[in-house]
Every structure is written in structure tokens, then in C-alpha cells.
Amino acid sequence: MSQRRTKMTNHSQLFPCGRVANMLSRREWLCRAGAGAGMIGLANLMAEQNLLAAPPTNDLSDPITSLAPRPGHFPAKVKSVIWLFMEGAPSSVDMFDPKPELDKRDGDTTDIQAFFGNPGPLMKSPFSFQQHGESGQWVCDKYTHVAKHVDKMAFIKSCYSESNDHVPAIYQINSGLPRPGFPTAGAWVTYGLGSENQNLPGYVVMGNTQGAKGGPHNWGAGFLPSTFQGTLFRSQGAPVLNLNRQPQITKQDQVAQLDLMAKLNDEHMRRHTRDAEFANRMNSFELAFRMQKEATEVVDLSRETKATQQLYGIDNPRSKSFGSKCLMARRLVESGVRFVQVYSDGEWDAHSDLEENHTHHCAATDVPVAGLLSDLEQRGLLDSTLVIWGGEFGRMPISQNGKGRDHNPKGFMQWMAGAGIKGGVSYGETDEIGYEAVENPVSVNDLHATILHLLGLDHERLTYFHNGRSYRLTDVAGKVIQEILA
Numbered sequence: 001m002s003q004r005r006t007k008m009t010n011h012s013q014l015f016p017c018g019r020v021a022n023m024l025s026r027r028e029w030l031c032r033a034g035a036g037a038g039m040i041g042l043a044n045l046m047a048e049q050n051l052l053a054a055p056p057t058n059d060l061s062d063p064i065t066s067l068a069p070r071p072g073h074f075p076a077k078v079k080s081v082i083w084l085f086m087e088g089a090p091s092s093v094d095m096f097d098p099k100p101e102l103d104k105r106d107g108d109t110t111d112i113q114a115f116f117g118n119p120g121p122l123m124k125s126p127f128s129f130q131q132h133g134e135s136g137q138w139v140c141d142k143y144t145h146v147a148k149h150v151d152k153m154a155f156i157k158s159c160y161s162e163s164n165d166h167v168p169a170i171y172q173i174n175s176g177l178p179r180p181g182f183p184t185a186g187a188w189v190t191y192g193l194g195s196e197n198q199n200l201p202g203y204v205v206m207g208n209t210q211g212a213k214g215g216p217h218n219w220g221a222g223f224l225p226s227t228f229q230g231t232l233f234r235s236q237g238a239p240v241l242n243l244n245r246q247p248q249i250t251k252q253d254q255v256a257q258l259d260l261m262a263k264l265n266d267e268h269m270r271r272h273t274r275d276a277e278f279a280n281r282m283n284s285f286e287l288a289f290r291m292q293k294e295a296t297e298v299v300d301l302s303r304e305t306k307a308t309q310q311l312y313g314i315d316n317p318r319s320k321s322f323g324s325k326c327l328m329a330r331r332l333v334e335s336g337v338r339f340v341q342v343y344s345d346g347e348w349d350a351h352s353d354l355e356e357n358h359t360h361h362c363a364a365t366d367v368p369v370a371g372l373l374s375d376l377e378q379r380g381l382l383d384s385t386l387v388i389w390g391g392e393f394g395r396m397p398i399s400q401n402g403k404g405r406d407h408n409p410k411g412f413m414q415w416m417a418g419a420g421i422k423g424g425v426s427y428g429e430t431d432e433i434g435y436e437a438v439e440n441p442v443s444v445n446d447l448h449a450t451i452l453h454l455l456g457l458d459h460e461r462l463t464y465f466h467n468g469r470s471y472r473l474t475d476v477a478g479k480v481i482q483e484i485l486a
Helices: 002-006 026-032 034-048 100-104 146-152 166-175 185-193 215-219 251-271 276-298 306-311 320-334 354-378 444-454
Strands: 012-014 020-022 080-085 119-122 129-132 137-140 153-159 203-206 231-233 339-343 385-390 398-400 412-418 425-427 437-439 464-466 469-471
Touching: 080 185, 080 320, 080 354, 129 146, 137 146, 146 153, 146 354, 146 412, 153 437, 153 444, 166 215, 166 444, 185 203, 185 339, 185 444, 203 215, 203 320, 276 320, 306 320, 306 354, 320 339, 320 354, 354 385, 354 412, 385 444
Parallel strands: 080 339, 080 385, 153 425, 203 231, 203 339
Antiparallel strands: 012 020, 119 398, 129 137, 153 412, 385 412, 464 469
16 A cells, blocks of 8 residues: 555555545636635725624623523514413314314214314304403303403414324424424524523423323423523412422522532633533523522412402302412513413313313303403403413314213414404304314414414514424414404
8 A cells, every 4th residue: 555655646645445536736626616715805905994793792602691581583573482272172062163164064974083082063052152241252150350351352263183182182282393302482483583581481381280192202392492492380389399409508598509510610611612502501500590589489379469469360269279379470561471371270171071171171261261361351450461362172063972072173262362463353253063173274283373473473573493403382384363363
């Protein structure tokens, strides 16, 4: 090999692997690098003329600056979101969308198949309905307090999704895709806008007392920096487990520990400058330290008047739990938290007895939801807060197990109220028995596009580069529902 190398010209070299690399002369190198060298010169000239773009004000790899508030793509109508998530899927035709044809055809057989089997005939709603407000919106007799607010709401009655199973359906309503591992809506919003309060998480979740199906993926950040994932709060006691320091540890001791950790972590970061996830974990300790005082105060509902607690139904055992979470949600957005998701307790999963199931959940949520809307309005927060109500899909118009209803992703509803929403309107329709969206169908991507739009974010421009392509909450679809916007 050495003999062969000595016979090579000065312009090439034979490597052991058999590849030949041509050595460049200075003239050839300048010829090939001309574009690069030219760009260096161009950058210098543009800097002298102040024509370069301003450096980014927020470093998204830094969990502190990444949560700092920043403007959206255009002026926003909404500053914060409270998403009231009715896990388990309430039935549209039994809550807000009565179907006279379903009443007429009660007991008729159809070819509609149930997800879990045992399909029965068409089944009319066990509840009665009345029209409310100047808009004359229909509401069942189990939601009488919410019914007082229909003129604030936009009812989207033609939603559809891909899966008829709870877990993938919940993943999709949260992240846009029926699979785990993707950033959720709250993570995308805080990624795009940051948060107003650096002493609290930008995205807070108050979960189902039984544990949400699908677990933490429902509020995860996916491939976004973990700074943007949701933080699970409890409705009573310490909002986050192990948040408060132990009594035997003084504040001075804790500060000294954090200072030492910061020095060690800084040394690690100097040697591993690209370890963004380590930076996120490191700064989570700092956030926890800042949260110890403010987060504990936010969840201290004893600071509220007795009248306010009654407004949310906290004085009633049936509605106390969900009412406490709704009141806490108001306190969080009032404190500058960007995105709050509140899970209902238990599940609206009425396979066996819809009347019993929905009566129970209406009793648990009716007063709290109405109280939240009233309280936000009284405090002027409804002008800057978007409230969303709905589940992961709907329920069948046929009976199951005699008195229940099975899952139905083909047609269901959500409603929105508050900032930027045209109240007292309905958009879209399902067919005459409430089975399938037939007029102005609305996908989950459309819902997300509309939420982002109200927050001042263009869903097509809010992207994150991952695995070789730019991802977004709405994937490759989605359109804003302009008809429900004020």
C-alpha cells in the first residue's frame, strides 16, 4: 500500500477503503467555496447596513425563556383556554341536539352496528328538552343551569373523529392523531405563545379522579421540548405531589442545595451543550421552587368567598369535586396560566343505562360549568378566555343492553364560549337520527385550527421540525370554522 501511495500524484490519495479523494488546489478550493465565502461577505455588508433579522428573543431550548410570553402570528382574541373535557363521551342527542325523528322511530330496527355488540333498536332520549335564551337553543332538562348561558355558546354539532375506542379517540382530540407520542394542543399553544406567569406552568391539567384513559400521553409534549408538557394538578392539598419542602429543611438550606446543583449542572452543560432535555430537567427544579408559594396559594380555595364557592357547587357533595376544579381553573387563568384542561370525574360511558349515567354526570357538572361562565363574565375574564366543552366522541342513536348507548365517532358535538365566539349559534348537523355528520362536517383538525386561530396562531405556520419534516397540531389538514367567530 505504501508503494502505491508513493506513486500517486499530489492531487489525489488512495485510502485503505478504496476511495479516492482529489486534493484541491487553492484556485479550485476558492472556486468551489465561492458561494460560502460570498455569503460571509454578504452577511458582513448586511450587518453594517442593519439589514439582518433581529436575533430571537426566546430560546426554546431554555425552559425559562421558552415560557416567556411572546406574540402570535396576528392579533389574538383569546389569551387563555379552559377546556372542560367530558371524558367518556356524552351523548349529543340526549344533551343539546334532540332529534324528533328519533322519537318517532323509537323501537325501529336498523342496520347500525354497535362497537361492543348487543345492538338494539333506535332509542329516543329519556330526557325532555326546552328551548332557552334569545337564540332558542335546545337543552335537556338535566342541564338547567348551563341552559342559562346558551346565548354565549357556539354549538358545533357535526364533529367526527377516526376511532371508536376511548384511548385513541382521547389521544386524537388532544393531539390531533389517534396515537400516543405527539404534542397535545396545550403543549402546542405554550410552545407558540409561552405563558404570562413564570412562577406557574403554562399548561395545567386537572385529571379524572379515576385516572384518565391513556395516561400522561393526553397532556404530553411529544417531540416538543418537555418544558411545554402539561403539569397535573390535584384539586385538594398540595397541587403537585412532593412540591413542598420537608419541614426539617429550611428555605436557606433549599436555596443552598439549588445553588450547588446549578453549579454542577452548569459545568455539565458546558461539556454537553446540546443536551436540551437535561436543561429542561434542570430548570424544572427551579420552576418547582418558584411554584412552592404561588401554586399553593392558587389552589387554596378557602381564599374565595362562601358565595363564590356556592356558585361553583362546592357546597354540594355531588358537584364539589368538579366545582373545585372549575374554580381552580378560573384562579389559574386569572394568575396568567395559558392553557387549563379540566377532566370530569368518572366517565360519561353509558353502555348499560344512559339515563342513570348522564343524570349523575349532569348533576356533577351542571352547576360548576354554569358557575365558571358566570364568574368569568363577572370578572371580565370571559372577554379573554375561551371555554370549550365536549368529549372524545359521541354515542349511537340505537340502544345497547336495553337502555345504554355505544360509542359513535361519526357524529358528535362540542361547544365553545367566551372570547372571540359568536354566541347563540349552531354550526353543522348530524342526520335525522343523530348518527352521522352530514352538514358541514367538522374534523378534530378543524377544531384545533379554530382554537389556535382564536389565540392568534396560524395553524399552518405553527410548526416544529422533527424526524426530517415540519410537524403541526393539525397535521396536513384543518380549516378555521369562521361561522362561529365573532
